[in-house]
Amino acid sequence: MRLEAIGVDLIEAGFPASSPSDYKALQLISQGLSSARFTSFCRAVREDTVIAVEAGGTRNHQLQVLATASDLHLEHKRGISRQEAVLEVADTMRFAGELGITDLSLGLEDSSRGDADLLRALIEGALEAGCGTVVIADTSGWMLPAEFAELTGMVRGWLPPSIVLSVHCHDDLGLAVANTLAAVEAGADEVQVTVGGIGERAGNASLEEFIAAVAYRGGRLGVSTAVKTGHLYAIYQVLAAEIGLAEQRAKAIVGTNAFATQAGIHQAGMLRNPETYEYLDPALFGRERSILVGRHSGRVVLRHLLEQLGIPVVDALVDQLYHEYIASRAGGECDELSLVRDQLAERYAHLRPVGDG
Numbered sequence: 001m002r003l004e005a006i007g008v009d010l011i012e013a014g015f016p017a018s019s020p021s022d023y024k025a026l027q028l029i030s031q032g033l034s035s036a037r038f039t040s041f042c043r044a045v046r047e048d049t050v051i052a053v054e055a056g057g058t059r060n061h062q063l064q065v066l067a068t069a070s071d072l073h074l075e076h077k078r079g080i081s082r083q084e085a086v087l088e089v090a091d092t093m094r095f096a097g098e099l100g101i102t103d104l105s106l107g108l109e110d111s112s113r114g115d116a117d118l119l120r121a122l123i124e125g126a127l128e129a130g131c132g133t134v135v136i137a138d139t140s141g142w143m144l145p146a147e148f149a150e151l152t153g154m155v156r157g158w159l160p161p162s163i164v165l166s167v168h169c170h171d172d173l174g175l176a177v178a179n180t181l182a183a184v185e186a187g188a189d190e191v192q193v194t195v196g197g198i199g200e201r202a203g204n205a206s207l208e209e210f211i212a213a214v215a216y217r218g219g220r221l222g223v224s225t226a227v228k229t230g231h232l233y234a235i236y237q238v239l240a241a242e243i244g245l246a247e248q249r250a251k252a253i254v255g256t257n258a259f260a261t262q263a264g265i266h267q268a269g270m271l272r273n274p275e276t277y278e279y280l281d282p283a284l285f286g287r288e289r290s291i292l293v294g295r296h297s298g299r300v301v302l303r304h305l306l307e308q309l310g311i312p313v314v315d316a317l318v319d320q321l322y323h324e325y326i327a328s329r330a331g332g333e334c335d336e337l338s339l340v341r342d343q344l345a346e347r348y349a350h351l352r353p354v355g356d357g
Contacts, residue, residue: 001029002235003195004036006228008207010062012192015041016055017048023055030056039064039105042096044088049096058100064135065092067122070110082118086125093129105133107168112138112151120158133164135192138179141172141202145182156187166190169205171197176205181213184221195239196254208232208253212280233286253285260290262334264298267291271304294334297326305341310353 003011013029014022029038039062040055042048052063067089068078074085093104106126111119123134136155138148148169156165167183167190169176180191197206211232214225236254239245249256259282261267269276274289282289293301302321306313325340345352 001032001036002231002238004033006231006235007226008036010037010039010190012064013038013040013056017042017051023051026052026055030059030061033060036060037062037103041107042066042092044068044085044092046092046095049092049099049101053096053099053101058102061101062103062105062133063096063101064105064107064133065089065096065126065131066107066109067126068110069108069114069119069122069137071115071118072113073110082121085118086121089122090125090129093126093131097130103133104129104131105135105166106131107135107137109137110139111136112143112148113140116154119155123155123158127160127163131163133166133190134159135166135168136183137168138170138176139168141170141176143175143179144173145175145178148179149182149186152183152186152188164189166192168192170199171202171204174202176203177209177213180205180210181221184223196236196245196251198239198243198245206252208236208285212253212285215284216280229284230286253280253287257290257292258282259287260292262292262294263296264300267297268300271300291337292334293325293337293340294332295326295329298322301337302326305337305344308341309345309348311344311348311351 001011011029011033013026016023016026026040037060038056040052041064042052043066049063068074068080068085074080074082078085089106096104104126106123108114108119108122126134134155136151143151152165152167159165165188167180167188169179176197180193184191191205191210193207193210194204195207197203197209211225211227211229214221214223215229218224233254247256248254252258259278261270261277266277270278270291278289291301299318299322302318302325303313306317325335
């Protein structure tokens with residue numbers, strides 16, 4: 001399992017009661033993992049837990065029970081009272097324990113819009129039933145980082161130190177990773193993230209973006225990661241191919257242009273020292289730096305190529321190449337630096353020093 005191999009220690013394996021394919025996926029994942037735990041997703045009904053245990057067994061199996069954690073959802077989706085919501089969660093967890101599940105998780109759906117009294121009642125009922133992990137969720141992706149940090153801190157204050165506090169954030173405002181990091185600073189022990197940030201609507205907090213932030217800013221956050229970052233891009237590529245994910249150009253870490261630059265001002269600095277505009281080292285994430293030649297490039301990159309090839313840097317030649325490769329471009333197409341280099345090497349071979357490869 002690729003995620004297990006890079007150090008991910010808890011993998012959500014699906015919702016086995018939802019479909020035969022999810023049931024089979026849970027079976028395969030439970031059999032394929034050796035050290036990582038896996039989570040199955042269940043509604044607060046006994047039948048779902050029976051199906052989950054049938055599919056995944058009990059070894060290394062965390063069972064996450066979904067709780068209805070906002071009055072909006074209670075009224076318009078479920079049509080039940082707060083008390084009924086509390087009772088169904090506790091009953092399901094006790095029943096799961098009777099089936100042999102020792103790792104129980106409470107998933108508080110829409111908890112970012114839930115009343116504090118409701119959240120606390122759900123949590124206390126679940127803890128009494130044997131729950132060891134509480135997950136607060138910004139299900140609609142509406143919260144700002146400071147707000148989600150406040151919610152995280154409040155819930156952390158209700159929990160004994162032995163109880164794991166996890167967070168689950170959606171990206172509707174583009175803040176899923178920011179909210180996840182804010183929650184970590186506020187006391188969250190665990191984060192739920194996805195490769196490429198895939199998920200409902202705008203997606204969830206991105207695994208690779210969160211790991212990058214911890215790898216580079218962990219000192220500020222007070223946390224560290226053991227995840228092997230060098231394989232993150234390869235895992236994303238496998239996922240993208242499997243689910244038909246469209247190529248993304250402007251996406252942190254995994255985007256086509258995440259480590260590419262076309263702007264002449266940036267290239268003038270990066271050709272001398274990449275750190276001038278490149279905070280993240282692409283090699284750390286299994287990527288390579290890319291210098292692109294396009295309509296926003298300048299003469300610096302052309303002079304750089306001529307110098308590399310040992311071709312005399314003459315202003316007239318630079319101006320000619322600038323018009324050909326940069327100024328005459330009407331659209332957004334670009335050429336890789338290596339392609340332009342090869343073209344110039346062939347065209348001006350007669351100007352290069354004898355013996356230069």
